[in-house]
Amino acid sequence: MDDRLKTKFILNVVLLLAVALLIYWGQDNLNNFQIRILNLAGIFAILGVSLNLVLGFTGMFSLGHAGFMCIGAYTTAILTMSPRSKEIIYFMEPINPVLANIQWPVLPAIILGGIMAAVFGFLIGFPALRLRDDYLAIATLGFSEIIRIVVTNTITITNGALGLKNIPSIKSLWVYWLATILTILIIKRILNSSWGYAFKAIRDNEIAAEAMGINIFKHKLLSFTIGAFFAGLAGALMAHLITSVDPTMFRFLFTFQILLIVVMGGMGSISGSVVAALIVTIGMEVLRIVEQPMNLFGVLSIPGLPGMRMVIFSILLLLVILFYRQGLMGTREFNWDWLINKLSTFKLRKRGEAA
């Protein structure tokens, strides 16, 4: 099997190189709009993977991702905006003097965004994770709304409902997709560690897991906090992609989109979430045409239908959950073993035919 390990290692390196080449090519050849969509897809992939860790691998139905994103986005926004634009933007009430003159570089600010979200995830998880299933869902949804309401009301820190503008912009595909790939690798690593096995044991049967000596609460909290960290990270990246944030951005709608990605990709499949994130984000943009007025052959004109995209996506979610519950990938992952096996049986069959 040593041989196979070596092959797999080479294949992984080749895959990473191919992705790097694609990013390199995309950075030079795609237009700004396409790059923006791909960056958004990367952010959604991070979100999908992190919700999947919580929902698909640990079996905790958390609807709080939008709140954690909100924390991450605001943290990085407040830390990286220049003192001058802060002075202009906070015209309702002046900014808290402690924050007025801070200007951090982008990278530590984004990471701190994730850490802040993780801290809140820990604090929220501490009481909330004693609940289960639907109660947990509604409690995390509640916390996410509370975060949004607090952000709307703490005007000297967050500028309230007006939101923040002029956040330093990052346009490079490299930044977002490097973050995405790192997220995937880290979460994969976690899932293959003893933590990951504990998470899956808790998902499959909490009582049996406890009987096997797994500390349920500790592992749930761990999974929830890691999920919150990556959600905060994605929120921070989002702030730099869109360059403005306001509290209405982080409504439940956002969590719904992430949920759609996880369900579509398969609860319990990292690669499924990544593929679904690409499909949903690009689909969102492609379907923009159904919301715009159309003119068919110059005869038939159809007025634009705002909201139609979300109708399509809600129907999609219902269809997946009713008829194709495992989603694109189920709990399977894309892996080389499967591919190598397929190829070798193919080769064997061919040899058989030749003989």
Added chain:
Amino acid sequence: MSMDILLQNIANSITLGSLYALIAIGYTMVYGIIRLINFAHADLLMVAAYIAFYGIFLFTLPWWVAFLIAIALTALLGMSIEKIAYRPLRSSPRITVLISAIGVSFLLENLGIVAIGARPKPFPRPEQLVWNIHLGNISFLSLTIIIPIITLVLLAALIFLVKKTKMGMAMRAVSKDYETAGLMAVDVNKVISTTFAVGSSLAAIGGILWSMQYPQVDPLMGVFPGLKCFIAAVLGGIGSVPGAMLGGFVLGFLEIMLVAFFPHISGYRDAFAFIILILILLFRPGGILGENVIEKV
């Protein structure tokens, strides 16, 4: 605070509490019978309000005809939702059904936006139902009295239905254990359908009264009342009809009084309900009237 303003606030909190109670009962009934937070319940309010709105304005029906049609159609919609989106998932994990419910809720909201547009519309107030009452220095709408009366009458009818009729007995049986109830020749599907019909018509009545009290309709109008009424149901003890009633009144009262006594934190009003929810889930998950059930292996 002067006496008049206090009385005014008490009147407001009774109205709001009755509305919460009415809608919370629907949540509690559905939860009691299939252990599902029916996210779509909130959007049924909106659907009923819009049907009534179009009945009156587009088809120029008398208000009471429009209201009755709205209630009937909403009940039908509630039953269809159960049949299409929840019934096929009855034996699957609770998370799956919950995702389905969230999907239905989003579908209804966005269909509302597509079909009607996101702009709020003014809801009519029929003169026979809504007039001003002056009592000393305070003045209030007739709705302040009508809404609690309707709520109490419906509650009494519902308790009669659940406690005294055959269907009610079947409902209680299904809620205890639907598999065993099925073995005892209870038509489980019919019972669940009926529960959804009753719950949805209560949501419809709640929705119509809500839009008369706060005379405006828009496709997302159900979201916050819906969440708060669910909180009310949990507060009172989910699964218990009188509990939902109590929870609704308590939540309405606390919310109005919070804003009345501490106006400077009124921005946090919507967060307040969630804080109550989290506290109650942590310290008394059964709610005020519910029993604390220990989960068995």
